[in-house]
Amino acid sequence: MPDVNFIVDGQKLTAPAGTLLIDACKSAGIEIPAFCYYPGLSLQAACRMCVVRIEKQPKLATACTTTVAEGMVVHTENPEIAQARKATLQLLLGNHPLDCPVCDAGGECELQDMTFKYGAADSFYAEPKNHREEQKWSPVVYFDRPRCILCYRCVRMCGEGMDVFALGIQNRGSSSVIAPNVPAQLSPENIPNLDCEQCGMCIDACPVGALTSGTYRYKTRPWEMNHVATVCTHCGDGCKTTLGVRSVANGSEIVRGDNRDKSGINGDFLCNKGRYAFDFANNIERLTSPLMRKDGKLKPVSWEEALTFAGTRLRELRDQRGPQSIGVIGSNRLTNEENYLLQKFARSVIGTNNIDHHRTADFVTLAAALRGSSKRFASQHCVEKAPALLVIGGDPTTQAPLTAWNLRTNVRNKNARLYIANHADIKLRRQAKAAVTLDFAGYGAFADYLAGDDSTANAASPDTDALAKFRDALRAEEKLIIVLGNEVRGSTIARLVDTFPTSKFALLSDYVNSRGAADMGVMPDVLPGYQLVGAHAFVEEYKSPETPGLNLVEMFDAALARELAALYVVGSNPVARYNVDPATLANTFLIVQDLFLTETALLADVVFPASNLYEKSGSVTNSYGDVQLVSKAADKSGTRSDFELIVRLADKFGHEIKQLVPFGKGLRADMGQTRGAQSGEADRHSVWLTANNLEPKLSPFDPFAILDEIQRLVPGYDKLLRLQLLSGNDQHIAPSAGDLVQIANRNDLVLPSHDTLFTSGSLTRFSPQLQDVQRHQSREVADHLAAD
Amino acid sequence: MSAIASTIFSPELAARFDKLVTLYPLKRSALIPMLLYAQDEVGYVSDACVAEIAQRLDLLELDVRNVLSYYSMLRTVPAGKYNVQVCTNISCMLRGGFELLDHCKHKLGIGHKGVTPDGLFSLEEVECIGACCWAPAVQVNYDFHDDLTPAKMDVILESYRNGNGKPESVDKEAV
Amino acid sequence: MPKLVSHPDEVKVISRRFGTGAADIEKYIAQDGYKAVQMALENGPAWIIDTMKASGLRGRGGAGFPTGMKWSFVPKESAKPKYVLVNGDESEPGTCKDHVIFLHDPHAVIEGTMIAGLAIGAKMGFIYLRGEYRYLLNIVEKAVADAYAKGFLGKNIFGKEGVDFDIVTQTGAGAYEVGEESALMESLEGKRGVPRIKPPFPAVVGLYGGPTVINNAETIAAAPHILLMGGEAYAKLGSERNGGTRLFGISGHVERPGVYELPMGYSLRKAIYDVAGGIKDGKQLKAVVPGGSSCPVLKADEIDVGLDFDQMAKAGTMLGSGGIVVLDETVSIVEFALRTIRFYQHESCGWCIPCREGTDWLKKTLTRFHAGGGNKKDIDNIQYLAENMMGRTFCPLGDAAAMPTLGFIKKFRSEFEEYLEGKRVDHPLIQIQPIGEPDTIGAAH
Ligand SMILES: Cc1cc2nc3c(=O)[nH]c(=O)nc-3n(C[C@H](O)[C@H](O)[C@H](O)COP(=O)(O)O)c2cc1C
Ligand code: SF4
C-alpha cells in the first residue's frame, strides 16, 4: 500500500494507506484509549472510547475503524473528546461494582486507568447497581458479571484467536451478558460452565476484572508480587510466561502465571499449562531434603552425607568396574547449561558416552539432513509470518499450542496458505487451504511421493486424487515453512529436506528443552552440536572415549544383565516412562535428582531434591531452535539447582571443579546476578567457595560460567548474543556443523510423550490444577455423550 | 424423509425445515424462522430444539443460544396456550393500553409474563406491535385485535377460552 | 382487521388498490399489476434509475435518502451476487403503514422488489417482515407463490430468456434494532441483530458480502407506481425535493386515527385537524410526535409545518417514518417520556456503551422520577445523559433515544419541574422485563 500523509495533533505523520488510525497513532507514540479494540482481532467500535475529531466530519469518529487518508487532520485530545470519554466512563461506572480494593484486576485494570485519566469518578446515579453473584465457569475461569464492560474481547479471543468459540453474547441491551457454552440447565451445578481448552486467553484479554483466574483470585495484589518473565516448562514451543511470586516462610512461592507484558516469543498467547500449571512447584510433596537408602528405606539425611556418599560410591564403582559400567540420563526440562554440564560430567568426569535422555523428536536426523545450511532451520517466528506453510504429522493444537496459535493467526490476518498432511483429522484443517489424509504408517511413502515416486501413492494415502492435487499445490509454492510432527523421523526427514531445497524446517518436540537436550549432546552417539562422538575438539577438551556409548534402552538392558554398576538420573522418570521393571535396577547403584519421589526415585540409593525450571536461571532452546533466557522466579528452601548438584557431585567424586566449570576463566560470568529476582545466593556461594579455597569472585554454580564453553564448542550457539539473551529476547540458532554426516541405520528412539493440553508428563499428577481441569473437561465430555 | 434421522419435530415441520435451509445462499439464514416455527410447534424453544436446529444448520449450540436470547418473541420456557400480548407503547398508551393491561391482569389473575394455572393463558406487556392507528391493540398468539376496550377484551378472552379462536367481530357483541 | 379510512385530501397512489382485494393476483393484474416490471424489463436499468431519480422519491424508512441515488451506488460489476432487501421490520412506535401495504397490496412490494433487482442487476430479493406480522407473512408468501405460478418469478421471468429473479420471504422474531439496515442483514443471515461497521455500506458490501439495496417496504411499493406514471408526474405530487405522496399513520388522541396517503409537504395542522378529524373528545392539543417515537416533539403551536423531510428538519424535528402521534392536554409528558425511553432501553441491542448504558440510566432515572422519587438534579442529569449519547453511538438507535428525550426536557422542562412539586399524573407504568432476564413465563409450572 502506498503511504499517505496526515496530521494528528499537529504532528505530520505518514503511514501506509489502509492503516487504522489507532495503530498509526500508536506507532507515532500517540496513545488513543480503547476497550474493545484488540490488535489482530475483528473490529467492534463498541466501546466508543477511541473517539477522535477528524476535521470536516460531522461527528466524532472512532479511531479503531477509521483508516488513515491523505490530508486527514485529526485531533485526539481536546475538551470535547475528553468529555465524550468521561461520559462513557460515567455510564460504565454507574453499574460497575467499584470493588477495586478486592478485585484481582485492581492495579492492572484498564477501566481504573481510564477513570484516573478522565476523572469520571463522580457518580450521579441514585439507583442501586445490578448485583450478580460471581460464577465459577471452570476450575480456572471465574466470571464476575457486574464488572464486565462488554468489550467482547474475550468472545473474539476465544472464537477468532483460539478457534474454540466457547464464549458468546446472550440477551440484549443492558441485559447483555457474556455466556459460556454450557448453559446452567445443562451443567451439574446449575451454573453456566465452560467446555473448552481452558487456555485462559479470555482472562488475559479482559481489560477489567470480569474474568479472573481460578488459581489466583483473591490471593494477593499485583503490586505485592515480583513479576519474573521466564520460559514455561511444559511444551516444546517455549512460551514466555510471567510468574507472579511472593515471599513465603520457606522461600518464595509462585501465585500466578500469565502473559503480562506480551513481549515474548508468544506475543499475545499463552495456554492453560503456561498460565496455571506452575502449581506443581508449590506441591507439598516436593522433596526438600536429600534421601539415602538405609535398611532398605529412603531416609532424610544431610546434604554433606548424601553428597559424600553418592560421590565416593560413584568413584569407587567407576574405579572398580570401569567407566563403561556407569550410565547417565538427562532431561527435557533441564536448562541447556545443565544438560551440557551433565553430558560433560558423563564424558569427562566419569569418562563414558553412556548418556541419553527421553527423546521426543528426531533432531539428530534433522540436523544431519540440514547439514551446512543453517538458513533452513525455521524459527517460531517463521510460523507466525511465512506466507506458505506445510504441517506434516503432529497435532499442534494439543502438542504445540503456540505453533497452532501462530498458524491460525497467520492464516486469519495475513491470509497465509496452510497445507496439512496428517493421518488424523486434526483441528488445524479448519484453517488449511488444502489438507490430505495420510495412512497411519504412510509418512515415509508420502515423502517419497512428494519426491516424485508415484508408486508410493497408495501406501501414502487412501485418497490418491487428493494426494495428487496436494502435491501440485505444494509444487506451486516457491518456499514453504515445513513443520514436522514427531511421527516424521529418520530417512523420511532426510527425504523431505532433499525434496524441498528452498524450504525451512522445524520439528515439533514435547518439552521445554527437548531440543536443547539434543543440541547439548545428551546422547550416546553425538556430542554437543550433533558432532559425532570422537570429534576432535571434544576429545581434546574432555579426554572422552571415541566410541558411542549405550543409549537409554541399552542402559536398562545392561542393568538387567548386571553390567550397569551405577546410574545417575537427572530430572527424568524413565522407570515410568519406559515401563521398566523395578527389579531391573536391583543391582545398580542409582542416584536420582528430582522434584518428587517418582517411580524412578523410589528405587534410588540416593535422592537429591532438585529445583525446577522456575527456580533457576540459564537458557533453553525450543523445538525450533529459538534460545531464550530462563530467569529464576521462585525459590524453595531445601532444594538445589541441578547445575549446582552436578558440580557438587563432581566435587565429591574428586574431580577438579575448574575443569568441569571453567569459572575463573570466563570473563563474562557473574556472581549469580543473572539468576533473577531472589537470587541472594551469591553470598551463600561465596561462603562455600572460600571454605573450599576457591576464588570467591566467580561461582562454579553459575550457569553462565559454562555458557562461555557452550558458545565456544557448540556449533550454532557460537552465534548467540549474550546481551540479547539477558534482555529476554529469543534468538534463533542453527546447529550446523559442516562435518555432520548422516549416521547410517541410526536408531532414533523417539518416544512421543502423548501429552494433551491438560497433561505434562510426570508433572501432571503433581499439578492439582491440571487434574482439576482434566476432571472438569472429562465431565463435560461425559455430559455430552450422555446427551447424545 | 427428514434430513435429520430422529427429529423431534412433526413430519410437516421437519419437511419445512429441510426446504427452508435450501432457500438461502447460506443455510444459517434459516435460523430465526426455524426458532420461531419450532416455538410455534413445541410451545417454546427447548434445549432439544436448540440441539436439533444447531445440528441442522451446522452451528454450535452456543451460537443458537446467542441468537435465541436476542429476540424478544423467542422464549425458553412454555407460555400459555394463548399468549396475550398487550401493547402499551405510546400510541396504545394514549388510547388506554395500560388500562387494558391492568384489566387483563385482573381478569386472568396473572402479571407480566405470568401463566394461568390451567396453562391456557399467559400475559405479556409488549412493545409496539405495528397497530398504532387502531390502538389500543393486543396480539393473542399471532392474531391481532384492534381498537379495544376492556369489554371487548373480555369477549376476546372468552372466545379463546371456549376454543373458538379469534372472534369474527367483537363490535357487535360488545357493549 | 385494521379499519380502512379515507379523506378527500388524500392522493391515492400507493393506496390506490387498498380495499380492492388486490392481494389476489388476478385483481392485482386487473389494476395495472406487473405492468411496471415489464416496462422495466424492456427499458433497462438506466431508465429505471433515471425515472426513480426524477421522481424525487426519498426513502420511507425514516432517513429520507433519495432512492434513485441509492440504487445508482451499486457497482455494475461485482464478483459476488447482488441482492435486494425489503425492510418490512416496521417497529418504530407510531408506525403501521407497511402493515396496510402487506395486507392490501402485497404484489406491489413483490413487483417493486423485482424492479429494484432489475435496476441493480440482482437476481434475488428478500422481503423481511417483523415476526409479529405472521398473518401478513402468510399473505405475502401466498402472493409470492402466485407470482411464481404465473412465471413472474423464477427462471426466465415473463418468458424473457436468461432473466431470473427469486424472492424469499423472511421473518424476524421481535427486535426493533433489526430495522436498522445493517442489523437487518445480520438478522437475515441468522445472527444477532447487531449493526455492522460502516463503511463499507450495503450498496458495496451487504448481504452475504454482495452489493445490496435495502429499502423500506413503502419505498419499494412506490416503485411500480412511479414507473407507470413517470418520474416527473410523481415528483409533481409532492413538494420541493420531496417527490410524491406517502402514507401517514395518524394515531393517539385524534377522532379518526388511521393510515392516510397525503402528498409530501401537506400541512401537519391539516393532517391532524382535517384529515384525522381533530383532537378526540373536543380536547386541546398539547403536543405532536411527528414521525415515529424517535422524533423530537412539537408543541401545539409548532404544527404549522409542511410534512416533508426538509421542512420538518427546519422545524427541529424529523419526518421519520410518517407516524404522527397526537397528544392531548391530559397527557403527562413525564409519563410519555418514560414510556418512550422504556422502549429504547428494551430495544437497544447492547453493542455500544453509550446506547446500552445510556438508555438504561435514562430509564432508571425517569422511572424513579415518575414514581415520585425525583429531584431537580435529575432533570439536568437526564439532559446530560441524552446530550452525551447524541452522535456518539454505534448506530442511530442511540440518537433515536436521545433526541426525543432532549425534546421533552427542552420543550417541557417546566412540566418536569411541576411534576416534582406534586402536580402529577400518576400512572402505574408496568415494567417490561428486559430481554433474557429471569424469564418468568411458565415459572409456575
Ligand atoms: C434503529 C433503527 C430502526 C429502523 N427501523 C426501520 C424499520 O423498521 N423499517 C424501515 O424501513 N427502516 C428502518 N430503519 C431505517 C433503515 O436503517 C434504512 O434506512 C431503511 O430501511 C432504508 O430504506 P429507505 O431508503 O427506503 O428508507 C431503521 C433505522 C434505525 C437506525
Ligand atoms: S468479560 Fe472482559 S473481555 Fe469479556 S466482554 Fe466483559 S469486559 Fe470484555
Ligand code: FES
Ligand atoms: S476501540 Fe473504537 S469503539 Fe472501542
